[in-house]
Amino acid sequence: MKPPLLAFNKKGIYCEAADVYLDPWKPVDKAIITHGHADHSRWGNKKYITHHSNVPIIKHRLGEIEVSGKEWNETFTINGVKFSLHPAGHIIGSSQIRVEYKGEVWVFTGDYKDENDGVAVPYEPVKCNTFITECTFGLPAFKWQPQAEVFTEINNWWQQNKEDGRTSVIFGYSLGKAQRLLKYLDTSIGEIYTHGAIENMTEVVRPLSEMPETTRITRDTKKDEFKGNIVVAPPSAHGSPWIKKMVPYVTASASGWMTFRGARRRRAIDRGFVLSDHCDWQGLLKSIKATGAERVICTHGYTDIFSRYLREIGYDARTEETQYEGEMGEEESKSEVEKEN
Amino acid sequence: MREENQDRELSLQGMRDFAELIKTLDSTNKTTLKVAALTHYFKNAEDKDKVWTIAILSHRRPPRPVNTTLMREWASELANIPLWLFEESYHIVGDLAETIALVIPPAEEPTEKSLNQFLQEIIDLKAKSEADKKEYLHQNWLSLNYYERFVFTKLITGSFRIGVSQKLMTRALSKATDIDEDILAYKMMGNWKPEKTTFNKLILEENEEDYLSKPYPFYLAYAIDGKVEELGDVAEWSAEHKWDGIRSQVIVRNDELFVWSRGEELVTDKYPEFEEFVGKILNGTVIDGEILPFPKGKIGTFKDLQTRIGRKSISKKLLEKTPVILKAYDVLEWEGEDIRTKPFEERRKILEKLYAEVSSEETPLHLSERISFKNWAEVAEERERAREEKSEGLMLKRLDSPYLVGRKKGDWWKWKVDPLTVDAVLTYAMRGHGRRSNLFTDYTFGLWDDERKELVTFAKAYSGLTDAEFRKLDAWIKKNTIERFGPVRSVTPHHVFEIAFEGIAESKRHKSGVATRFPRMVRWRTDKNIHEANTLGELRDLIPD
Numbered sequence: 011m012k013p014p015l016l017a018f019n020k021k022g023i024y025c026e027a028a029d030v031y032l033d034p035w036k037p038v039d040k041a042i043i044t045h046g047h048a049d050h051s052r053w054g055n056k057k058y059i060t061h062h063s064n065v066p067i068i069k070h071r072l073g074e075i076e077v078s079g080k081e082w083n084e085t086f087t088i089n090g091v092k093f094s095l096h097p098a099g100h101i102i103g104s105s106q107i108r109v110e111y112k113g114e115v116w117v118f119t120g121d122y123k124d125e126n127d128g129v130a131v132p133y134e135p136v137k138c139n140t141f142i143t144e145c146t147f148g149l150p151a152f153k154w155q156p157q158a159e160v161f162t163e164i165n166n167w168w169q170q171n172k173e174d175g176r177t178s179v180i181f182g183y184s185l186g187k188a189q190r191l192l193k194y195l196d197t198s199i200g201e202i203y204t205h206g207a208i209e210n211m212t213e214v215v216r217p218l219s220e221m222p223e224t225t226r227i228t229r230d231t232k233k234d235e236f237k238g239n240i241v242v243a244p245p246s247a248h249g250s251p252w253i254k255k256m257v258p259y260v261t262a263s264a265s266g267w268m269t270f271r272g273a274r275r276r277r278a279i280d281r282g283f284v285l286s287d288h289c290d291w292q293g294l295l296k297s298i299k300a301t302g303a304e305r306v307i308c309t310h311g312y313t314d315i316f317s318r319y320l321r322e323i324g325y326d327a328r329t330e331e332t333q334y335e336g337e338m339g340e341e342e343s344k345s346e347v348e349k350e351n
Numbered sequence: 352m353r354e355e356n357q358d359r360e361l362s363l364q365g366m367r368d369f370a371e372l373i374k375t376l377d378s379t380n381k382t383t384l385k386v387a388a389l390t391h392y393f394k395n396a397e398d399k400d401k402v403w404t405i406a407i408l409s410h411r412r413p414p415r416p417v418n419t420t421l422m423r424e425w426a427s428e429l430a431n432i433p434l435w436l437f438e439e440s441y442h443i444v445g446d447l448a449e450t451i452a453l454v455i456p457p458a459e460e461p462t463e464k465s466l467n468q469f470l471q472e473i474i475d476l477k478a479k480s481e482a483d484k485k486e487y488l489h490q491n492w493l494s495l496n497y498y499e500r501f502v503f504t505k506l507i508t509g510s511f512r513i514g515v516s517q518k519l520m521t522r523a524l525s526k527a528t529d530i531d532e533d534i535l536a537y538k539m540m541g542n543w544k545p546e547k548t549t550f551n552k553l554i555l556e557e558n559e560e561d562y563l564s565k566p567y568p569f570y571l572a573y574a575i576d577g578k579v580e581e582l583g584d585v586a587e588w589s590a591e592h593k594w595d596g597i598r599s600q601v602i603v604r605n606d607e608l609f610v611w612s613r614g615e616e617l618v619t620d621k622y623p624e625f626e627e628f629v630g631k632i633l634n635g636t637v638i639d640g641e642i643l644p645f646p647k648g649k650i651g652t653f654k655d656l657q658t659r660i661g662r663k664s665i666s667k668k669l670l671e672k673t674p675v676i677l678k679a680y681d682v683l684e685w686e687g688e689d690i691r692t693k694p695f696e697e698r699r700k701i702l703e704k705l706y707a708e709v710s711s712e713e714t715p716l717h718l719s720e721r722i723s724f725k726n727w728a729e730v731a732e733e734r735e736r737a738r739e740e741k742s743e744g745l746m747l748k749r750l751d752s753p754y755l756v757g758r759k760k761g762d763w764w765k766w767k768v769d770p771l772t773v774d775a776v777l778t779y780a781m782r783g784h785g786r787r788s789n790l791f792t793d794y795t796f797g798l799w800d801d802e803r804k805e806l807v808t809f810a811k812a813y814s815g816l817t818d819a820e821f822r823k824l825d826a827w828i829k830k831n832t833i834e835r836f837g838p839v840r841s842v843t844p845h846h847v848f849e850i851a852f853e854g855i856a857e858s859k860r861h862k863s864g865v866a867t868r869f870p871r872m873v874r875w876r877t878d879k880n881i882h883e884a885n886t887l888g889e890l891r892d893l894i895p896d
Contacts, residue, residue: 278380
């Protein structure tokens with residue numbers, strides 16, 4: 011039996027025919043990277059290949075690395091295997107990886123969402139035989155509202171806090187969610203302040219998407235500047251000494267996990283907005299259907315449940331263990347935030 | 352909340368406003384905000400809805416009209432998903448009403464029905480046919496939006512756990528009506544039915560005859576946090592054992608008996624033994640005490656009592672096997688007079704007199720004896736004897752203390768014995784419920800068999816770690832799973848935890864042969880390896896004779 015085009019081994023998703031890894035979690039010689047979140051683009055690979063808009067992002071994260079940038083739909087061939095990158099709509103610079111060899115096509119999504127958020131290049135379904143999909147939110151309990159509705163709620167919340175004389179502090183991971191928030195915050199209400207980790211990343215992606223003016227919070231930022239304004243911070247800033255400067259403040263989190271009443275309470279956050287950079291249940295099902303794939307491999311999320319359901323509705327579906335963490339993995343490590351304190 | 356509230360300042364009505372109230376209460380941890388939201392609601396809602404709100408927040412919901420198995424089936428049908436997928440989702444969400452609210456598509460035409468209308472329908476639903484019930488639920492699930500659907504389903508399935516205590520609600524009601532909190536607490540006790548009363552009758556009016564069955568709000572003690580000596584002069588204190596049963600008030604008025612548990616539940620029917628108090632104890636008497644199991648003429652364990660708690664009808668056989676007694680420790684009403692403001696010492700004298708007159712071999716009234724001591728050291732010595740006495744420790748009461756309402760610091764303290772502990776190995780993990788639904792936080796622990804060859808499950812625990820520790824352990828569990836059994840994972844035996852528990856008894860139902868009461872994690876013993884964990888034999892040694 012010939013080996014599968016893509017196999018899951020200890021280091022990552024491996025294409026033996028090309029001797030290349032996709033989003034490896036252990037250092038390898040050659041890695042094709044879907045996007046800049048830490049669980050997908052790890053340190054230590056000799057050579058990185060990714061979409062060119064992701065190049066500045068992973069350079070910012072990983073320092074001096076050898077990396078080559080590709081265009082959307084640009085085919086590059088390694089040992090006779092054809093690769094190309096296609097928009098995944100997850101965050102700026104996020105791609106799906108299409109792999110074609112001897113007439114067989116596999117697509118690996120990395121992370122993706124089917125809603126156009128106006129920041130990332132929108133997701134495009136890619137026809138394939140085998141679809142390797144994430145399913146972070148692969149449960150029927152997850153159902154996103156259109157983002158316009160969520161942002162109305164967020165801006166109303168900010169407005170109300172301003173009227174109550176409080177500072178609004180909203181948490182979102184620094185790459186992706188933070189820029190999506192920045193883009194749609196209503197600057198007629200007040201000013202936007204950013205945590206250093208977020209400002210650093212935003213500076214990197216500003217050339218790629220238009221975003222309103224922000225003020226970086228530094229040691230010199232005065233306490234009384236914040237009142238009525240909004241602060242965008244990474245989740246791990248919650249409960250740190252850094253946030254004390256914003257008193258009196260109200261906290262909110264923007265994440266798919268906010269679907270669960272319990273998730274907000276567990277994090278001791280005042281308000282939860284359901285806003286995700288992943289597909290919801292219907293989004294996953296629709297996307298899978300659009301690929302025309304007969305075989306589906308579920309990587310991270312509610313994999314067992316989701317693949318069982320897929321099998322029930324007629325797909326040849328299974329689960330593979332990976333070290334991707336979905337929306338959890340996108341939250342910064344503490345140390346990255348502590349540098350700012 | 353936002354602008355809708357300002358638009359509808361004058362009259363809040365409908366399920367939407369009630370759902371909005373619950374959402375506000377549920378989305379803040381700040382007491383002041385909760386009280387403000389409730390006060391606003393009590394000032395502006397329709398009277399009938401207010402009565403229902405009081406009823407719901409004091410756990411007086413209508414009897415469940417539909418069993419949850421059917422609700423699961425009907426909800427999965429409406430959501431167009433297989434039942435197993437609904438069940439898996441429920442497992443992860445952790446709350447049935449929340450799961451139902453999440454999986455059903457959004458409402459097309461939201462309803463304007465009031466809260467009391469919904470509740471009347473829910474009451475009437477019980478007698479309907481299964482087909483009608485299903486139709487009713489399908490129709491209403493589809494006409495409500497997410498949060499209202501959640502609240503509606505909660506009204507049918509169970510109580511709201513949204514961090515609103517009765518005390519907090521009473522405070523808000525007091526702010527809204529200008530009636531004293533203690534009076535309100537008293538008015539809201541007892542066996543009233545929201546569908547049969549009005550806001551006027553329940554809260555605003557004075558109404559003598561309603562008071563016949565009414566208990567007094569319980570006075571609750573805090574756990575002692577410092578050194579016992581800090582309570583001051585030992586001569587100002589009374590001590591007795593802290594009994595491990597059901598805290599109750601026994602009321603005899605007008606030749607009728609009423610037994611109330613601390614959850615403000617009328618449980619008279621469950622304890623027919625106490626019927627003989629009528630005629631023996633004078634009318635106009637309220638005793639505060641503990642219901643204790645008394646098999647074979649000795650105080651039993653809480654496990655014995657559990658055989659009585661759950662039962663709707665009490666068989667003669669059970670009455671013989673596990674009779675109960677009332678261990679009395681206070682009198683709140685005597686000769687029809689509320690004597691709660693009299694000092695504890697005086698009330699005790701009345702109690703002892705009452706006891707002397709009533710007691711005989713068979714009467715199920717016992718006195719919670721006062722302990723005699725000369726100094727704090729002697730009190731501490733008595734505390735060490737708690738397990739022998741089948742008590743949980745001591746209660747310390749200031750001799751001159753009145754009987755207060757609710758949990759107040761200063762006059763009454765509970766001084767529990769230190770829990771028993773063993774070091775055990777984490778063997779299985781399951782996702783938590785509610786606020787911990789996406790973490791593995793429910794654990795099973797094993798101890799070594801006596802040959803130290805195999806780990807035998809002995810207890811489950813899910814509290815006692817910090818959120819950070821839970822997260823760390825969760826990540827470890829996900830990476831060290833051996834096997835999955837539905838929601839449960841077996842993990843590599845590696846971590847040792849110190850497990851504390853309140854009581855221990857032999858049990859045939861447990862594989863280990865031992866049942867522990869209220870086991871919880873007290874420390875993550877990262878300093879120990881699994882071979883240093885305790886054995887079952889060592890656990891059995893802790894069982895009192």
